[in-house]
Amino acid sequence: MNKIKIAVQKAGRLNEDSLQLLKECGISIDNGKDQLKASASNFPMEVLYLRNGDIPQYLRDGVVDIAIIGENVLIEKGDDIIIAERLGFSKCRVSIAVPKGVKYKGIKDLDGMRIATSYPNTVKAYFKKFDVTPDIHLINGSVEIAPSIGLADAICDIVSSGSTLFKNNLKEVEKMLTSEAVLAVSPNISEENQQILNKLLFRIQSVLKGRKSKYVLMNAPNDKVESIIKILPGMRSPTVVPLAEAGWSSIHTVVDKDSFWEVVDQLKENGAEGLLVVPIEKMVL
Incomplete structure (x- = not known):
């Protein structure tokens, strides 16, 4: 029997919300501690727990059929991948922040400034619209400390409540885009697994309508x-x-x-x- 392979984030809030959604869809996942792969006991599904940033390539290569992933990651690494459903949780925004003491008049102030980020493609695409060229410093991990240690003049990162920016003496000055969890589909999904996806989508849409x-x-x-x-x-x-x-x-x-x-x-x-x-x-x- 065919099984649809779904990727979810290995850990964190998106992982918890993704598994909760599947649970509300009536799908029981046989999870073990620190497992990287698990099967559903009552639905033809296999779950792979992956790093968020790796998921777009797994979708593109057809290693997984579908994924629950932050839209911001798709915009950065997988803008060619189809979104089947917007899921309404794990909402955030991708923003530019500068130290609180910096006087900020507008986006032109960022021309030539050093911006630390994990989202270089998103930053380039955004600033291109304004004919502004920042000096992008790629950092994988916590970027909030970059200005305080002299590595950058500003940062671009995801923002939820803004508390992390506040703790690091930063202020949000440009909201580049908003994001939420989405169900993304591999361009190489088989016809058989597309039929399983249709059944899953019906369940997901029923849950989301109930939540709303x-x-x-x-x-x-x-x-x-x-x-x-x-x-x-x-x-x-x-x-x-x-x-x-x-x-x-x-x-x-x-x-x-x-x-x-x-x-x-x-x-x-x-x-x-x-x-x-x-x-x-x-x-x-």
């Missing part, structure tokens, strides 16, 4: 139901069920997580009472 939505139940007087329904289109339309108390109904619907509080305010203004909000594990359409 809330199931909302509320009570309302019958004369308010019509105005509430206009606020709540739901998946097709809201479910309306008569209550035992005459003149009242229960309304059930799905609300997008990002607009939830705005919708709740409108519901209250239109007569909804007793709102109950339930998380959705999966949403299969």
Whole structure:
């Protein structure tokens, strides 16, 4: 039986989030301590734990069929590789930072400056748009200390909360791009494994839709139901069920997580009472 090979990061937050996603897709991975390869017990899948920066080449060579990887790594090392799904976690940005004491007026200030980074291709492509040519110093590892030891005037690195920059007396001055985890696909994936990927994508999309939505139940007087329904289109339309108390109904619907509080305010203004909000594990359409 064919197995699809998926690469995930060896360690760290992306590793944890990737395995959690597979778990929510109903896939059980037989992990052992310090294993570099593991199989799923209930899905035709083999997991390879690899260095993040090596994954694009493994995809390109067809060593793995798919990978959960930071989009920033693909932009740097694999911009020819197809993204099958954006996964919505491990969000960050790739930014330029300078020491806090440096007066920064604009991107032209960086012309000729020494920039330490693990993302040389990304830096070159970004600055080319502005006709600015920095002096790029390639560093694999922690780049934040480069200005303090005199190795560089600025850095380019991934930023999440900004706490690492703060600890190293740096300030973010240019946001070059935003990134999140994505599901990337090898250009050499076989037809058989493409079919397995389609099944996996269906599960992933169901999980992601569930994460982005809330199931909302509320009570309302019958004369308010019509105005509430206009606020709540739901998946097709809201479910309306008569209550035992005459003149009242229960309304059930799905609300997008990002607009939830705005919708709740409108519901209250239109007569909804007793709102109950339930998380959705999966949403299969």
